[in-house]
Amino acid sequence: MNNSKVLKVAVIGVGAMGRNHVRSYSSLHGVRLVGVADVNEKQGRKIAKSYHTRFYTRYLDLIETEKPQAVSIVVPTSLHYQVSMDCIKRGISVLVEKPLTSTIGEAKKLVCEAKKRKVVLLAGHIERYNPVIVKLQKLINSGEFGDILSIVVKRVGLYPPRISDVNVVTDLAVHDLDIICSLLGKTPSKIYARGGKVLNNKRIDHAEIFLDFNRLSCFIQVNWITPVKIRTLSITGKKGYAEIDYVAQKLDIYKSNNNTGQPAGFQEFLSKFGSPRKEQIRLKGEEPLRLELEDFIQAVLLKRPTLVTPEEGVRAVILSQAVLKSITKNKPIILKYP
Ligand SMILES: NC(=O)c1ccc[n+]([C@@H]2O[C@H](COP(=O)([O-])OP(=O)(O)OC[C@H]3O[C@@H](n4cnc5c(N)ncnc54)[C@H](O)[C@@H]3O)[C@@H](O)[C@H]2O)c1
Known part of the structure; x- marks a missing residue:
């Protein structure tokens, strides 16, 4: 250069x-x-x-x-x-x-x-820079899964001692609030969250978050309690299902075999419903x-x-504040943004 x-x-x-x-x-x-x-x-x-x-x-x-x-x-x-x-x-x-x-x-x-x-x-x-999310975004945009019905995220593991000034929502869920809105290209109309201080009485260390996008719903589980580190996201669409592992940068896509009509017996049930078509995508592990x-x-x-635009940075702060408000007040929060 x-x-x-x-x-x-x-x-x-x-x-x-x-x-x-x-x-x-x-x-x-x-x-x-x-x-x-x-x-x-x-x-x-x-x-x-x-x-x-x-x-x-x-x-x-x-x-x-x-x-x-x-x-x-x-x-x-x-x-x-x-x-x-x-x-x-x-x-x-x-x-x-x-x-x-x-x-x-x-x-x-x-x-x-x-x-x-x-x-x-x-x-x-x-x-947002994780190659597995970039790939998933392309597949969603190309209509691979049809209309999206739901996204479920798990971001859990033990408490990192370095964290001193934030809670699990601001530190972890903020990633997923941003990713979900980015994948779907929209923001939720309502948020309902539960959470609390279980292993650490100074800060919220677990949260279960429900995001209502009117015709589709998302659920995020974040905590500093589960003894194993898990970072996964699954997405269900009318035409297929996918699961990603953020850390391993793995993407598994499932498409159903023809499952219309009543199966004649158990063997036909198994062949129709038991073994969906599966495609495994393994990315080359570039550092996000x-x-x-x-x-x-x-x-x-x-x-x-x-x-990531500056406005998306603001959106993530707005959403994480709404989650905290919902937990504190124990009621759904209607979002006025954007
Ligand atoms: N993107 C991610 O996945 C990710 C992962 C970890 C942390 N983070 C973010 O990174 C930030 C730092 O987290 P961390 O885990 O590295 O924390 P940390 O406590 O390990 O590091 C923060 C550093 O800032 C220094 N510092 C404090 N006040 C300062 C000042 N006035 N001037 C200069 N240095 C100062 C501290 O001495 C410390 O070395 C947080 O905002 C956290 O949310 C992001």
Whole structure:
């Protein structure tokens, strides 16, 4: 790539997730990692040394000194708004980890400011870049499953000790609220959710969420309780059924054999209903984070939109707030957005 097109990037917050951004940027063409910032000096210096870049304890010093054109913001969620705003106001494009912000008002303000300053604002909804979701989206759009009737999601596993400022809805369900709306190309009219604090009395650690899209329904189970990590999504349409495993990037598609009419006996029942046609799709295991960072960089360099729009970042915050409200008030929430 032409050297004049090399983009100066930086990472603010190099904890569990931020160090993955550092690793990915370091392996990408067309970017130069000019520095990292973290209030944890020992950890930050170690990461900076490993990746041959400069370290700052104050992110404002990093951006004023190194003048990056684009930054990844990977600090705790409660700080997303302030750090993003500080960067956007200085004309720097921002990839901020999901969720975009803690509140709807903050999310809208960030989008406004990014538009005003003509910079890229990308909320890190990483699952949208997962090759298995990209493939599923193409199949849905091509009518492979016919009209969609329902989507069921399971995103469960044990509590990660690093999480300190969020609950399971803001941290996990936000992925699925975004994915479901994106796959269907619409937003729910009503949300009803139950949840609570079972293993941790400080934050909601499980939620069961029902999304009403009028003629179709979706269900999301998220928790930090199930002793095994599961990340699956299944989709039922009039013409077929599919199951995906996000982590293994596996997609299994099932189509029924001709099942009209009453079977004459048990053998015919088995042949008609017992063995659907099955197609297994195995993807080559590309890292979603790398694909997300490539999209971000290309958007900044070529001034083109990102796969996840800023408005979709706001939508995910609106939906996760509605889920929390439904859990707290124990009643369905009618959505007025969009
Ligand atoms: N997309 C995903 O799948 C995914 C996965 C994990 C985390 N995340 C998101 O990434 C963000 C960070 O999560 P994490 O798990 O890496 O947390 P973490 O606690 O491991 O890392 C956060 C880092 O930010 C640093 N920090 C705090 N305040 C700072 C400040 N003012 N300036 C600079 N650095 C500061 C902390 O010292 C820490 O190193 C969260 O918003 C989380 O939702 C996203």
